[in-house]
Amino acid sequence: MKDFFKVMDIEAVTALRAGFPTAGEETVPVLETLDRILAEAIVSDIDLPDFRRATMDGYAVRAGATFGASDGAPACLTVRGTIRMGEVPGFAVGPGEASRISTGGMLPEGADAVVMIERTESLDDTLIEVYKSVAPGENVVEAGEDFRIGETVLDRGRRIRPQEMGVLSALGRETVRVFRRPVVGIVSTGDEIVPIHQVPSQGRIRDINTYSLAGWVRRAGGIPKIYGIVPDRPEALLATCRQASAESDMVLVSGGSSVGTRDFTIETIASLPRSEVLVHGVSISPGKPTILARVDGKPFWGLPGHVTSAMVVFTVIVRPFIHHLSGLSEASETIWTIPARITRNLPSAQGRVDYVRVRLSRDQGEWRASPVLGKSGLIHTMVKADGLVRIDRDVEGLEKDAPVEVTPL
């Protein structure tokens, strides 16, 4: 199988995602759209608001009537009615007139600004003094100032945050077309792995990858589907992989860290129907022995069995594929990295990208990234870590205080 082992750069691997289709689309109620990806462009079919609206409590006026007003020389205006919330004023405001209005109220015909109530004094029921001039449009939102009819408000492929849910409701969208969340099958392999309800006999450990990968899949926007532990027998692994591939939009097989099992895993993946191995080895650390195949048109992964390697590979390689399957556009994919300074010298091998687990702390108004010590196979290093720092392949290492970008974990 040695000829399979063609180590690829991580950028080349990530680019392969373009060759896979999205998981499809569905329609969901707007209340269920948080963190979903829009499968339609949202075009406003109204002017929002569709009327001139007050943004302050006070008096709707013609701005011109207040020009030159000051504490010493107030403008005197005649009060013409009160505007009720949610109603169209049945009157117009003329020069020298004002009408009481509350925040959100509709300005009457003739009025083009609102004087804040704090800038006025009521002389009697029908007369007010205004102590400060307003410009046309002041304390007012114009019709269509938020969104104009025909305007594209949200692009297809965008992730929906709470504020986008607000926009969708403003436009009366009770249901929204979004991409389906990809179903990600998770298979664990290895004769040394036991289900978590069992007490492992000596030489065995419980199944960790199934649960941490399920968490990562969910966090990335996918739906994990658990296939459990498969013993190291080709026919058993093949049967489970076939089933997982048929039932999922993507499959993760974890385990097979050793050369022997790795060969066995890749042979199994290669022997699935309509299978083509695309990647066998990625020039990153940890995570080099990562396998990617296209099986029946879907991404099919062989992840390292090491729990921490599997998590790093998921974060830096698999997650962008889930984003792609979820329809997330590249423009909307930004993950905020946190600029920090590294707290100690870090060696790194050239020719590969290294990912270092770090803990963040605050020092003199800056983030400091402290590498988490401990052998890379230990899960407690991931529990102690706040994020990952990438060290590029052409960098020999980082010196203490070097600036780094931390991707939160």
Next chain:
Amino acid sequence: MKDFFKVMDIEAVTALRAGFPTAGEETVPVLETLDRILAEAIVSDIDLPDFRRATMDGYAVRAGATFGASDGAPACLTVRGTIRMGEVPGFAVGPGEASRISTGGMLPEGADAVVMIERTESLDDTLIEVYKSVAPGENVVEAGEDFRIGETVLDRGRRIRPQEMGVLSALGRETVRVFRRPVVGIVSTGDEIVPIHQVPSQGRIRDINTYSLAGWVRRAGGIPKIYGIVPDRPEALLATCRQASAESDMVLVSGGSSVGTRDFTIETIASLPRSEVLVHGVSISPGKPTILARVDGKPFWGLPGHVTSAMVVFTVIVRPFIHHLSGLSEASETIWTIPARITRNLPSAQGRVDYVRVRLSRDQGEWRASPVLGKSGLIHTMVKADGLVRIDRDVEGLEKDAPVEVTPL
């Protein structure tokens, strides 16, 4: 009602959360624990691993037998068996001996290190040459090196990420004690607000706050419970508030931006059974007219009706209360802020904390925060924003290129 209006600092408001109980606890399957808050400390009842484990493929040896080995002077060792994954080796390794082992395998009695297979050559079935010495413990994880029996692995009040799900499964925790997600009742008020399935007549707009607040509640870890739109009639608002308070762990009433409605909202809140108004006004912008009461022992909020103000208030004031009700410990509450430089001068009033919506972009290896222009009442300013920048109360404003911390939205 003027005497109610005692504007408080945001820090003083946030500190009030300590006076409210958490939403209680429940037991859930480990697969459902992502982003939940631990209600128990997790103490390891095992050594993890509970045996000495190989982290590489190769040969288990006594390290001493390889000392001085080099390409020119290899150590010659006798191969004694192969260790099967998941099994206890039925033999010991003596001086001058080695046994084949795969990553994850259990070291036999007598072996204290693993020589990587790449550093060896097989002479025949029973003899290998080793070209590099190993130190005791090299390529090995010791028993208890990840977690020791009796060690507290995760603290109560910690948020569960995928890696913590991995730890829980490693310890055989099929179910976990977590805090209940607080149920947050959401009430919208205002005669100008119509349900989203309706086409608003002129002077009215659709209900935005219900949907964006539902999104924010969910994102903060709560469960939104929607009570719909209540018209501006005291008996209607009182009835809905009583019901929401009885059925929820916290209530958000949004609307009442105008002085009149604000008074009416606070009167209603104050007249609820076992109600005490704690806050009436917070010295922040936007969001000054925020109300907090303790009603029947639960936080009860009056939020501004302005959609953007309501969102800002939620993010900076309400969210910490949801964290508290969810049992999240302060040590685990850290929200990563992104250091950036502001792209233009920003004025700010002293005596209050200002929150400015910004868009992030990358420039010469740094994040740049561009203030989003547009009147603060417009929802599109929230849609365009990536985060919030806080300008402290004793700061008169920010100069272009000043360093700021961006809280992602």
